[in-house]
Amino acid sequence: MDKRLARTDILFVLGFLFMLVVAVGAFFYGVKVGTERAESAQAQEEKPATAGAETSPNAYSLQDLVSFYHTVFLPYREFMSEWQSAEQKWLSVESADRSSSIKELVKLANAQYESAKIAYIPPVSPLLQEAQDSYLKSLKLYTNSLSSFAASANEGTGSILLGQIRKDAFYKEAVNMALEGQTEYYNAMAKWAAIVDMTVPYDAEYETLVELSKWKTLPLISKNLLSAKYLQEQALSESFLPQDLTARIDSFLASGQAETMKLKTMGSVADILTRTDAVRDGDFLQLKSRFYGSQMLPQLPFFSPDK
Template sequence: MDKHLSRYQMLFSLGFIFMLVAAVGAFFAGVEVGSSRTESRYEAKKLLASAASAKTSYSQQDLVSFYHTVFSPYREFQNEWLAMEKKVESRNIPASSSLLKDLGDLADEKRKEIESVRSVPDTGLLASARIGYLASLDSISQASAAAAKVASGQPADSFLSSLRKQQSYKDAARKGLAAQKDYYSSMLKWASGVDGGIPSEAVLTGTVQSSAWSSYPLLVKIKLMADLLEKRGRWTDYYPQDLAGSVDALLQSGESQRLHASSINELADVVTGTGAVRGGDFWTMKSRLYGKETLPQLPFFLPPDN
């Protein structure tokens, strides 16, 4: 009897331990799978949205509507976040958990705002851009939550270095820049429909020589700068048109020859690496550098007083 009971107890104990190990394993697997499913959900939607992008054309109303309902809310958050980084870097404010929590809440708020939009097409570049911006906000929300746990009391340099090394932070920048590229690609689709001299697509695949650059329509130059920003991973508070204008200003000044930079890629790296590009630069040089160009009537292409 005792021997039988002892065997029963042993089997029961082994069974209990097995179930406990399985439950713990399932929990941690669930956490990882949940995160992967979120990522996969966005990737699947992006693939579906991109499937029709080659065939899709856009009206100016499509571009304007997207600007106000998706692009602008995202940029409002992005500018707040980048302003925080600059203030911490310049020691104007300390890194704090409450600051990161507020920014995480803002990211969630903007994501819900963009998610509620129903005016964006279900397929094509604008749909892909919207999905990318939503995914970017999800990732930066995760980054802010992780950073908030260790922010208080950290030296500024240490805090920013740790923050920028986070995979969720890198993902947020990458997804946001890819979405920005898609939005500017949609502008080219629109432009080619109203001006036969503008191609419907332009992709930065290698080095662009200055001689070729000078012959490009302005919107093509701007799209190529959106490509370059994505390739370089530069999540910035200035726009691709600000970078295009800075490059053209450098070419016009003759400084490119002194720098021995023969490609646009090199010139763009010079002006971004030295902090010579700022948001709004495009409008300080537009009338001086460019004549009549085909651009959609979007707020960031219109005079500042409009």
Template structure:
């Protein structure tokens, strides 16, 4: 009887141990499966996050959207401003008071237009948008002041007053800041398309011609925007027009003939002699830049104003 009980007890013990082993095995198997699934999900989420990070905030579409919704409204005002100023400087008959009042209203309308699209997802484009809007608002105030000043000052005297007026100075500074940020965004875009292009490049007064010749076009354009900003010089031409004139000056042998060894020296000469025009880049595009990497923006085309 005791032997049978011992045998039964032994079988029960063996069964219990077997079931316990199975339970423990199942428990640890479950933990391993759960851990694998958690790790897989984590890796998937990490890969997704990395993929999002790898997407540049400066896409072709962003640059084009900025061009049409922010840059063009500003450019349309700028063209009208330069037209009025040019007439004054050439002594043409013009009702300055009426002209500047219209410019003030136009600047306000264009500032509102440039505010209609949110570019803040692309940091540099957002910065440029804000600066262009501020520039237009300051131009509106400068134009109003010019309309008032035109009652007592004419021609060159009026132009001198405008150039010294604080709102005009602010408008110019904001315009150049916006321009520089836009061209910097183009550089960031090109670097995301071609890893051999640097995403950042600093303007240096010692940049020599040999080094300049090796730089991608988007780097050159950004450096010319830097140069115009540093000179506090608002112009009718674009930074890429200045790029093309520098390249032509070097290729033609004029730089060597005049013993100019740095890009800064050439830029100074070209700007001081008023040797750059809007459309210079488009005229040189087929000869110098046909195979270069540029965003598809209208002002790089032959029909640019």
């Protein structure tokens, strides 16, 4: 018997194989196209939501910034003012009842936490929501840290007690969270300025290594954000605010000292000023008319000399 396939059989087999290859190819192509379309549709759905959050006229409104100041920022600063006053008293008055002082500070931190916790922050301003969360965590951590020293606070000297507190893990994290909240608040101000005036640049990626030549061209709102970032990077919790550091940097540049010392970056100038205690609370208000007469700022009490 002739076992060779007839020509028609060969053509049939080849045709079948060809159709099988085409079918498989079409299947995988369909899967690829379907996946790409699904991903594209998802991206289109997400994009308007993100863009809307960034461009919404209700995002980072002046009302939100002012409300945050009074309901979250101010309660925290009031606690910090009392804490810093206690630090100074412990160092200058050895007979001070540090144990009672700590108990009062813990009570105040708890009260300010409860006050700031109920503040409503609209979802269209996520940076303010994050700032609120950071400040709340800070107050809670201060409570945990200080409470652990209340019983033994009157033992030894004030300086020894402060040294122990500053080494405490909860205390260190309390400082970090507060500075993170401060940066987020000043970032929200920069967002506000960019929404109100589209000519005002907004760049959350500015770094404290920024060259002084670039620093000089930045609007005040951006400089303040950089100053807040610097304080956060250096873990500096001070009585002065970011705008005080900004003003002192600009005063230092105006004096020509940065050029004489061959300093190149904003961070290098800030290092000298903070390490020599050259920045004070209120420096911005003293220098505002000299350097920032026409600069855009939100109408917040700490930017106004009459508040």
